[in-house]
Amino acid sequence: MTSLMKGVLRGMAAGAAGTTALNATTEADMAIRGRPASGTPTAVAGALTDRAGVRLPGGELEQANRLEGLGALSGTFTGMAVGAVAGALRAAGIRLPAVIGGPLLGAAAMAASDLPIARLGISDPRAWTGTDWASDAIPHLVYGITTHSALRAMFRADEERMALRQPAPDRPSRGALMRAAALGAATGCRSSAGLSALALRSRRYYPGLSGRLSHPAVKALNGLFTVAEMGIDKLPSVPPRTSPQGLAPRVALAAVAARAMARRDGIRSGPPVVLAAAAATASAAAGVRLRAAAADRMGSDLPGALAEDATAALLGQVGAAR
Incomplete structure (x- = not known):
């Protein structure tokens, strides 16, 4: 297995861990504030199936359930995809400190989630309140920190071995x-x-x-x-x-x-x-x-x-x- 493919697979695993942390943070927010679950992922899935001309099988209730499942799957896929990109970049030698890499991954996942919402006309982020932004940004920050930490832990053993094997050049490059x-x-x-x-x-x-x-x-x-x-x-x-x-x-x-x-x-x-x-x-x-x-x-x-x-x-x- 090539190092790049290994990085992608490790990134997907780290992204899955980050997505779990994101979901847990969102559910904790719902439990603390008593707010309902967001219907945005389901709305995005519905808009995409309409644009693709796909008709989901079943009656009205079954179709709604399928759209809800597709919306949840799309969030998991987004989290794993962002993690896969981060894993490929780390395998290529790009290593950022946690204070930069974690928030950067969170911002990337947030952009991947929010841009379709705006482009499909489901919601306008410019009209969001400060509470709306916090409800979106904090779970994504948790995602970024968790994904970066998991990815760094997966690569740590390889990086330690490389540091021990790396020959010392005679003069600086x-x-x-x-x-x-x-x-x-x-x-x-x-x-x-x-x-x-x-x-x-x-x-x-x-x-x-x-x-x-x-x-x-x-x-x-x-x-x-x-x-x-x-x-x-x-x-x-x-x-x-x-x-x-x-x-x-x-x-x-x-x-x-x-x-x-x-x-x-x-x-x-x-x-x-x-x-x-x-x-x-x-x-x-x-x-x-x-x-x-x-x-x-x-x-x-x-x-x-x-x-x-x-x-x-x-x-x-x-x-x-x-």
């Missing part, structure tokens, strides 16, 4: 140098961004600092520090990052992140460390200029600061990839 530069640039924007990204992607079997970053408490501490830094960065009293007291920690943390990445990947750490330090220096200076230009154009520093937050997060994820 071009991709490794690009990742080091991305980690450095992220750290130049936000001093904790590089290490936080590595912590999110770390596994307990990784060597060196990357393995120690995998501890849940360390991950939580890194995340809190990053969130705090993003808030403090927007205060006018913060010293300029290009000053010695602002630049030195960024360069040092960029070097630490690059060395941890190099140790994790089994490559020489010298070139990645130098490149990350240079990238941190350059991005710190560029960030000051770009935010000043954005503040002049928009009349506020906040839009530029938020854009820099997003850039640091994206660069960190790129740099921490394996």
Whole structure:
């Protein structure tokens, strides 16, 4: 069996687990709030059979029961299909941390469910209330987290074996140098961004600092520090990052992140460390200029600061990839 097919099958199993969690969350909501079951899946099944020109056998009651069954089956199929795509992507080497992968899978399943509703004219999501959106979004978020967790557990043994068998190259590849530069640039924007990204992607079997970053408490501490830094960065009293007291920690943390990445990947750490330090220096200076230009154009520093937050997060994820 090819690795891609194995990923698809594992994804379908993970999607089935996620669908079960979604259904349980929806049923719990019905029990707590006393609301009726949604008739939307049945309405979608009815609209699709009408468009296809298919007449279900049986009388009116039997047809209604069949439509209800088809609506439930379509939800299960959607959950397994989204899981199958996620499994194929993971088999291809795309691995996202849980804080990103879980919500992303939930959003994909939610879009796959809600788009047909809108296209068939059964309901208009633009007219939904906040309670309606919560009733839809929360179960799908539970689906995404469950599916991602199940998929990661299924692949964990294979990934551990691959990490142990992978030969250590003598010198860093071009991709490794690009990742080091991305980690450095992220750290130049936000001093904790590089290490936080590595912590999110770390596994307990990784060597060196990357393995120690995998501890849940360390991950939580890194995340809190990053969130705090993003808030403090927007205060006018913060010293300029290009000053010695602002630049030195960024360069040092960029070097630490690059060395941890190099140790994790089994490559020489010298070139990645130098490149990350240079990238941190350059991005710190560029960030000051770009935010000043954005503040002049928009009349506020906040839009530029938020854009820099997003850039640091994206660069960190790129740099921490394996």
